[in-house]
Amino acid sequence: MKPFCFADGQIISTEKASIHPMDLGFIRGYGIFDFFRTVNFKPLFLDSYLDRFFSSAEKTFLPLEYSRAELKAVIQELIEKNHLKEGGLRMVLSGGVSPNHFSPAKGKLFIFAESLIFPSQEKYEKGIKLLSLEYVRPIPEIKTTNYALSVWDSMRWNDAGAEDVLYYINGHVSESSRSNFFIVKNGIISTPDSHVLMGITRKHIIELAGKVQIRPISMQEALNADEAFISSTTKILLPVTQIDDHEIGNGKPGPVSLDLLAKFRDLERELCY
Structure with missing residues (x-):
């Protein structure tokens, strides 16, 4: 502080x-x-x-x-x-x-x-692991201060070597505890449409990508994706290479994710330098 x-x-x-x-x-x-x-x-x-x-x-x-x-x-x-x-x-x-x-x-x-605490460079290069959790954040469209469950559950993530969780309900994924979630399949980018906070980084990634499907995404689709990533103010765009014990794609950050991350960083430089 x-x-x-x-x-x-x-x-x-x-x-x-x-x-x-x-x-x-x-x-x-x-x-x-x-x-x-x-x-x-x-x-x-x-x-x-x-x-x-x-x-x-x-x-x-x-x-x-x-x-x-x-x-x-x-x-x-x-x-x-x-x-x-x-x-x-x-x-x-x-x-x-x-x-x-x-x-x-x-x-x-x-x-x-x-002061900011960014993820390590290694996480951008190798990707991160998420743990699935059946949960919907209270009034998810609002950025409330109620993080009781995720703070409590974070001890489980730490023990499992995970970065965060992936919430789902009725078989459909929504968001991470502090980030939005995206998948890539056959070059098409998709992100959940409900039970999510309308993230500002999410908004600009959608604009940079040009064509993003905003729709329901099943857990099975997430597991079968070619690529996945989360986005937030402090993470920007962080590749997801594992959900629970399931490897995403080839287990490495994919080209679509890395290209969007580079474009976002270019946008930052354009706006602030």
């Missing part, structure tokens, strides 16, 4: 940020957040992340008493004060202190600056 954050309507020392112990974000796990990267001191795809953050606040009935322009000004100041050339910014809106300790209330807005 970097030295300065936004809390209580001002930029303060991060170590002084606090939340009321009866805030729903603390006692119920109710709140929203969003996270984006800075590249060469510039917030990457900021408008898209703000769009999603404002939408999440509205859908969760949490008042967000700042305009887009005000948030952009705060973000720019945090980037400068924290000298955040390559880093991350996390916006969090808590559930608030509720009179009945249950219904959404006026929450507290935090914006934290963070």
Whole structure:
């Protein structure tokens, strides 16, 4: 965590940020957040992340008493004060202190600056393993702070040498705990259409790819894919070469995945340098 954050309507020392112990974000796990990267001191795809953050606040009935322009000004100041050339910014809106300790209330807005932890280069070169898990994230179209199950289950992934999980329900896959999921079969890219967060990286990968099928994908299709990958803000595009004990394709990152990763990195340079 970097030295300065936004809390209580001002930029303060991060170590002084606090939340009321009866805030729903603390006692119920109710709140929203969003996270984006800075590249060469510039917030990457900021408008898209703000769009999603404002939408999440509205859908969760949490008042967000700042305009887009005000948030952009705060973000720019945090980037400068924290000298955040390559880093991350996390916006969090808590559930608030509720009179009945249950219904959404006026929450507290935090914006934290963070160092980034990217996957190792080896994972991009060799691919990663996912473990399947029958589960649907609560209100999956909203980026809530409720990660209780995945935090708990992460001990299982670690023991199995996996990077993350692949959620599925009724035989159809949806997403990973912190990433979107794609498959490639006969050169055609597909990604699930339901029970997923509309990821910002996902959005730009779809645009870069040109033709992507957004549709139901069965677990069997995922296992029989030529290639698979996950996408997220901090992973960008990470090839998946194993699901449970099943090898995907030839067990190596495929050409379609690697080409899209290169195109995404080119887009970053175009926008930020």
